Amino acid sequence: MTLKLDKVNRGPHLSTLVASSISREIAQGRLKPGDQLPTEQQLAQTFGVSRNVVREAIARLRSEGRIWSQQGRGAFVADQPNATVLTIDFDALQQANAFQSLFELRGILEVQAAALAARRRSDGDLQAMKEALETMRAAPYGSVMWLKTDLEFHKTVAAATGNIYMVQFLTFVSEKVRESILASGNQQGSEDLAAVTLGEHERILDAIEAGDADEAQEAMRAHLHGAASRVGLAEE
Amino acid sequence: MTLKLDKVNRGPHLSTLVASSISREIAQGRLKPGDQLPTEQQLAQTFGVSRNVVREAIARLRSEGRIWSQQGRGAFVADQPNATVLTIDFDALQQANAFQSLFELRGILEVQAAALAARRRSDGDLQAMKEALETMRAAPYGSVMWLKTDLEFHKTVAAATGNIYMVQFLTFVSEKVRESILASGNQQGSEDLAAVTLGEHERILDAIEAGDADEAQEAMRAHLHGAASRVGLAEE
DNA sequence: TAACCAGTGTTGTATGATAACCATGTAAGT
DNA sequence: ACTTACATGGTTATCATACAACACTGGTTA
Known part of the structure; x- marks a missing residue:
């Protein structure tokens, strides 16, 4: 019964294997910034793959700003890593303070986004937020569908700011937070919590609709505070 | 004199051009999540490049989680984009409102970071900030060195929050903003501007040292407001 | 000394071929 | 009717080779 193992091992492409291998060399300091990488031919030979595969790996590392x-x-190790791409290591997130930090960052963005949304939301934005809230009302609490619609609502708020990067950053961070919550399995859901959460969302929506930035900010802060305690996070 | 434009448009590698082209299709909604991309052969033909180049572009998009x-x-557009990494397209940043959006996002993070730093800074943090300010004082205004030390100072402020992701996100965003400013060549520097900028920094530092979160917040806001006008950005 | 030039090595790109794999249809067998 | 096996076409994954563009080196020449 090695079938499953085979399927797992077969997963990644050769180029990703090569890429992560080189990436590891850099991370562990065996390749320092400014160092020249071996030639593509040499790499192809040492890894036992074609030069084409090596090139795909290099293209990936280049897009990540690592080289x-x-x-x-030739190819050289970049001076400042993470120039073009921002990554968050999933394993590192398992540590409590890391998760708390990310949650805090998310909170800052969400709260300010709510304020901006209250000032700038268009009628279309309001419509989208209301629809998101409705679909959320229909989903059973704690289900995957529910989490999805929750994210969707926050996304519509972010979109209402008119700031494209706000959407991008917030969805990225929220996604990471959600993944981490799912991984920890920290959610015991009762029905009344659904009502509470929905109520918090409604308060946010009302404030944004009224154009009250301060109230929107406060409502979002309260919501995140509630969400934090719901996933068992001690607030400062 | 279309040299500059050429240099921007001419991403050194064909693969990056193809990648950002496909990326744009996705961003603009012409390729929706779940959609199947044209075959590599077709893509190679429509872009007028070899299939190899297309593969490198696809490898990049795949590593970014977009497809x-x-x-x-075949290749398909991913349901949830930006799953693993966050990227900001340099070309897209050339548009004015995109740059403004990023600047706004940076502002939000910086201002809140200043407030947090005022509450949590350790003595070591203060020491680092003071040193950064000193090296900045020594550098000639507008030089590359000056910009570098400026970034360094803001980094120390972010570090003082104790939030690792705050540092990560802020340096990432600030770096992008700085790149964009350098590319546009928008900086006419006179000597008195140096004094003004340094004064703004000192005010931030003083507030953080005093532990006055509100004042730190306001000082940072004023600083960013000044920086915005210095690069010719109209504030709302 | 300085400019030119050929040679060599490396990356960038193109092209063709082969293997692995998926989806679909069809025929054989139950 | 249902399942299994096979055939076929299309696609990605990988390999191999060749050529073009560019950088560096060293010698030659003015």
């Missing part, structure tokens, strides 16, 4: 390359010269 | 592909089936 840069120039025609005729 | 997923399976042997024998």
Whole structure:
């Protein structure tokens, strides 16, 4: 019965294997910033793959800002990593204070987003938020569907700010937070919690509709405070 | 004199051009989640490049979580974009409102970071901030060195919050903002501006040292307001 | 000394071929 | 009717090779 194992091992592409292998060399300091990588041919030989695969791996690392390359010269380890891409390591998130930090960051963005949304929301934005709230009302509390619609509501709030990067950052961070919550399995849901959560959302929506930035801010803060305690996070 | 435009448009590698082109299709909704991309051959033909280049572009998009592909089936737009990494397209940033959005996001984070720093800063944090300010004082205004130390100061403020992701996000966003400013070449520096900027920084530092969160917040807001006008950005 | 130039190595791109895999349809067998 | 096996076409994954563009080096020449 090695079938399953085979299927697991077969998963990633060769290029990702090569990429993470080189990435590890950099992370562990065996390749320092400014160092020149071996030539593509050498890499292909040492890894036992074609030069094409090596190039795909390099293209990936280049897009992540970890290395840069120039025609005729070679590929080099970049001075400042994470130049173009922001990554959050899932394993690191398992530590409590890391999760708390991310949750705090999310809170800052959400609260300010709510205030901006109250000032700038269009009628279309309001409509989208209301629809999201309705679908949320229909979903059973704690289900995957429920979490999805919850995220969707917050997304519509972010969208109402008119700031495209607000949407991008917030969805990214929220997604990470949600993943971490799911992984920890920290959610015992009773029915009345659904009503509470929905009520918090309604308060946010009302404030945004009224154009009251301060109230929207406060409502969002209260909501996040409630959400934090719901996942067993001690607030400062 | 379209040299600059050419240099922007001409991403050194064809693969990056193809990647951002596909990426744009997804962002603009012409390719919806779940949709199947054209085959590699078709893409190669429509873009006028080799299939190899298309594969490198796809490898990049796959690593960014925007698409997923399976042997024998094809490549598809991912349901939840930005699953693993957060990217900001440099070309997209050239548009004015995009830059403004990013600047706004940076402002939100910086202002709240200043408040948190005022509450939580340790003596070591204060020491680092003071040193950063000193090196900044020594650098000539507008030079690359000056910009670097400026970033460094803001980084120490972020670090003082004790929130690791605050540092990560802020440096990422600030770096993007700085790149964009450098690219637009928007900086005419006179000597008195240096004094003004330094004064703003000192005010922030003083507030954080005093532990006055509100004042730190306001000082940072004033500083960013000044910085915005200095790069010719109209504030709302 | 300085400019030119050829040679070599490296990356960037193109092209063709092969293997692995998926989806679908069809025929054989139960 | 239902299942199994096989055939077929299409797609990705990988390999191999070739050529173009560019960088560096060293020698030659003015």
